[in-house]
Amino acid sequence: MNRKVLLLMAASQAALFGGTGVASAQTTPVAAQTTPANATDTQSSSELPDIVVTAQRQSETLQRAAASVSVRSGSDLLAAGKFALSAILEDVPGVSGGAAATPTGMAGSSSGNDSPAAGLTIRGIPSNSGVGGSATSIATSAAIYVDGIYNGVGSSYDIDRVEILRGPQGTLYGRSATTGVVVIKTRDPALGIVEGNIAAEAGNYDLEHYYGAVNVPLVSDVIALRVSGNYYSRDGYDTHDVDKGELGYRGGAMRSTDFRAKMLIAPTSTFSVLLGVAGQNNKIYSSGNSMNLQTDGTYDKVYGDVGPGTNKFRQYWAEFNLDLGGANLVYIPAFRTWTSSALNYGRVPAIGLAVDQDISTPKDEFMTHELRLASQQGGKLKWQIGALYYQNDLRSIVKATDGYSGALLYNSDVAKKTTAAGVFGEATYALADTTRLNAGLRYDYTKVAVDQTYTANLNLCCGGPLGSTTYGYPEILQTQTLSGQEGKRTYRNVTYKVRLEHDLSPRNLLYALTSSGFSPGDLSVTTGRTGAPTAVEFKTETLTSYEVGSKNRFFGNRLQVNGSAFYYVYGGYQVGNINISDIIGLTAFTAISAPARAYGGELEISFQPTPRDRIGINSSYTKAYFVDRREQAVPGSTRTFDYYFSRKDIPNVIPFRTQVNYDHDIDLSDGSSITLHGDVRFLSSFYSAPLRQNLVDGALDAARTGSQFVEDVTATWRSRDNRLSLSAYVRNVSNNRYNINAGVNLAGVNATGQGLIAATRELSDPRTYGLVLSTKF
Template sequence: MDIKIAATLFLAGTSLVAIGAPAWAQSNSSHHYNVSAGSLQSAIDSYAKQSGRQIIYRTDQISGLRSAGVSGSLSDDAALDALLSKTGFVARRGPSGAIALVSAGNAQSRVAAVEAGDASGNQAPPAQEGLQEIVVTAERRVSNVQKTAVSVSVREGAALRQQGRYSLQDILQDVPGVVGGLTLDTVGGKSDNAGSGITIRGLSASVLATGTNVSSVPATAVYVDNVYEGLGGSYDIGRVEVLRGPQGTLYGRSATAGVVAIHTANPELDHLGFDGSMEHGNYDLQRYTGAVNVPVGDDLAIRVAANRYSRDGYVSREGGAMATTAARAKLLYKPSDAFSVLLGAQFEANTSHTGGTQYILTSPNRMEATSAEIGSGKTKLRQYWGEFNLDLGSVNLTWLPAWRTFQQDAALITPSPSTGSLSQADYTPKDHFLTQELRLSSPQDGKLTWQAGGFYYENWLTAFTSLTFLDSGAVSFTRSNDRHTKNAGVFGEATYRFTDDWRFTGGLRYDYTYVRNEQLYNKNTNGFPFPENPPIWSSLELTGEQATRRFNNITYKARIEHDVTQDNLLYAMVSTGFLPGDVQVATGASGNPEVMPFNAETVTSFEVGSKNRFFDRRLQVNVDAYYYRFSGYQTNGVTVSGNPQVLSFITLSVPARMYGGELELLYKPTSNDEFQLDYAYVNAYFVDRPELFARYAAATKFDNVVPHTINAAYTHTFDLKDGSRLALHGDARFLSAHSNSGQFLTPDLVAQGAGQYVRVGDEIIADFNATWTTSDNRFSITGYVRNLTNNRYKTNVLVQTMEPLNVKATPYDPRTYGLVVAVTL
């Protein structure tokens, strides 16, 4: 220890601790870190041992604080930022060269006080006047979000809980450039892939003729705890990372539009504790969530979390009602800093209802409720996974195996003025997923850092679908699927540092995809299936090589980045992504079953961006702009018959372009005030429309894409006399006028005026919440209101016919309010 520091600490007679190497050894080299989540003091002690750095802190100031830990190869500074993330403390180097932990506000002026052992220099709790450091693993390595050269937004789990936001759609509602996310009641149950309802920068999944979301390929890859399409992302959330733009090199399959990565809480080795919350709201909403962390010895810990959620429907009590029961167990074994094993098991059961009351558009801006039968859906999901990390010295090894199962028995009830209610039955007795990823990465102490690995995905699906006219009992079609999908990919990415502030990153990936989709499709070709008209069946069976498709895809990334200053980053890159193709059977233009193939879709993105902090890190301004070239958007969700009783489809493909940008501004002028302003613009349009596309689709732009979105939020915190705090938060979202439909309108429908029915005007949605927190952060009470003005504008408009008028829509969620009580022990 430096003699001057040791003397001043001793003479001060305060609870200051200095750990690690002398000040002259404080270089910013890189190491492979493995610091477990737990108390901040234990985390800092472990960090000091692994880095060899000297860290000065006051034990009385950091007592009771917790750190999320850090794992992976990264620089000493980045590792320390990760450990201090969301603690209210930052690391600053003082005049002597030693590194001190000080509160985020007025950090530099307090370093000298800590070094000098001034007992008055840091007595108050962390002021948190500056913006907090946020650590992400967006590029499969731990890094500060402001030093990560990719367009990424982060939402913290605690804030989501206070705002009553748990479903993926609600979590993503204020992320710039992002729309959608499946809710719990999709198709009377739940999709087996969460990414199919997400649109990022205008890119979304292809529309299938049958509308099913079972094992279709989404354009956005969703990861939960590093597992592709993992379970349990709606409770015990730590943070959510949203990456915009193609991420094909590191994530491969489905990462064409971007990635949503949800991280839930992991076991802590040195903490026996409990986190719980209870939420009650209107529409008889009830949510009970709890998690217990139990250390078993010095190197083993278990965390068990559970969630129960239920609410009534928004119009009729039973129609739209839903309930979810889920539980997760994680076991962490860490015998040394060089090796760790994380094992997990998750189960989930969902029950939901459709029908009851649904809405028909009687004019472009008037919705009327209509009664319908009630359909129910049940799903059961299971998942078992692991994460193995091993530091071999010159290379670090990570292995991520996972096994997931999905079962569904659901009915979707929809009303139709011309045919009566329809019931789509989806029965999925077998839907099994195996994923494995093996990744090698280098330490980050040289000019060249790299990571490489392989990914394997396999899905076995057996599913049955039918569509029935409830009034007559006549069946429109039936379909059975036996589907086998395999995907194998290898990838590599490296970053070379030309100088301390210039870097180049290059990545390359190869994917092989195999799809065998054997199907038996039966179509009732009688255009008016009423009891007096017997069915006329036409069948097509797809087997063997006719049902098989193989795809080879190469994706790449090239990026240059420059640190203008420590707080200002510029980057430019080109990257690519892909969606593998498919094959299915549906009713064709002839009215009989036809084979409808899909080719692979690719996108090339050109992007520039900048990340900045100003005014002593109180103001954060991130901005990016992009241009996409999309090889060919495909859909067979276009009905070509114009007759709601005779649904027939055709596969269409058209090249597309997208351009736009995002602005994210965060300003914290004082320790008690925070402003947030986000803006996104996107123009997604088709080019060189083929004659066949123009014949059946009137669209010149992508549907369901909002050109302009603005999110504004303000939070003010009142410091109360007893040390507790009251935080008031308000936010509002502006969505510019756009088309909101789940289909391509034909030129005939547009000529009959259908365009005005799917057109949504400018809309504003406002939310508010207030949270009281005790001085020790162990107890809080939150009251929230979502959609303050009860703005129930039309969404998911479906035009079947204009003559007679047959247009359905779903109102936006009504005003909801509730109370959340949370405790941390």
């Protein structure tokens, strides 16, 4: 292990400081979705292709982008059976998660979330968890843009490419781009041609996946329409209860139906309009079981009720592009809605805890307007300026009752309106032919207005015991409202970026930058330490980053080595779902916070030794930790932050990750071909849950996940004309299921004052396999 780390560190140093190696002249860039096997005639098949990216709001090749950027192609994701965002991003260095967390933080929940970035962690900085008992929209630490829309709809099908920018992107993207941005681009209509593609996928766990798209010209070379649809359905990964027949397989099952239509209107060469509508209907079932720690240290599966949930997205947007001669003007208006209804069951049998949650979101509307003006290519100075308006109108209701007695635990009814506006400017000036200076500045204003009614049962400590039919009775209810000036907050933020970049040669780039990002604050009501309702405020979070990086091509464009190293100063890690109550069965929440630091780096290597062979290495190291924990007071408590986070490291951050992949092309006698792909991912050990100081030592083992290996293989046959393909894949070949989310609860206190634990865990996905048949026309 140490030898591997040393070799990777040596390679990183070569990438950062060895940029004077063999370099070739610039070659013609190809589209981001193009694989090396399909490179254009202007580029030798023995060379790595140049990939065009637009995540920095300008068109540039990946190797000329002075930022830590990774790209994944839509065709490769489809062939590998990667549908969920977590699977799409699983081999991207410095990135983890991506499966949207539930607003209430319950594992295996069926409620879904209005933000696909809620579970996304980039470089060790996770998103905030919503305040306990609240289903409000939260400002995530990383942002996702789909077709230029913040938290857009339809990110899993008909994908052109996925671009991942690591590091604060506050200047260009503003809200929630604290740690980075995932930019997903779906395929646009093409003028003057009729084309399309259809794909069907089948696999274990009764997987059914169908996808199709068609492009048709409505007015030749002026108007084109692209319509696409997607259907995805599978059973749960953990059998719930075979005695219930078909119903026994619904725990954790899901079904998703998507549609999208885009119309491109280009009446002149200088003006175009893209009109779009998209929708998604989801049916989700809660897991229905939990893995509970036994006295002998093993985990036993305990079955519970399966809760159904549905949620729906609708989105309408447009993109106007105007060439003004010397500058380009872009305007993107969008309107998105999300509604949900779900019933969740949370069970910890070891302590008799049972929570039934009825969650509904009858209204969750988002409206955004973005305007950008950018200079065209050429000249020493390149610039862009812009403005963004954001508005969210939310109504959410959460009612929680005890699963045994039916007594009310709490009821939350929220109406919240968030408005935000920002302006930015960024420019790059060529100091010399090989040296450029980039600088950017942004100002954002955010206003939150909350009208909330929250009712809590004050008799959870004094009625019948946990697990009894009298728990919580007689109900003693207390209600608190948050409205008017009490429920209003405003936040102002300024973010910046300064970058120096230098070309050692046409194929070797060095850069150094400092930048900042922010997440706006928030406000909610939850159950306080005394059991009574209390208002909880999240402060604005700011992050300052220092980064150096290098991008290189060697040996006639057959070897690509990209590396970056960073250091973060994080103003405050905040969390609102930590139970600060000392009474077993009584939950109480507040916003607790501590400053944090993070440092590390990423290394991406691509090598094409022959026209038919490709080797890749994607590695990252992240050290994320709290500072001054003992000095951070916890509101409503006499304790400090370090009592609830007894370990210095931020939980659920995997320090070292690396993936090694290999592709080999085989040409067949009939002109068709086969591509064989294999990859292995290594994950170092980590802790997946925060631990209180008074828990016994066994809690460390319950929250710790050891080092893991995960293997994937894919074989793809393509016809001679590349119009027909058949892929077979196996993900997690060794069926290695490891702990990805621990729940460590206080079950009691022994005679010495140490806490007794009740622990649950959530496992990673099992081995999955399937076939994907795809055709183009």
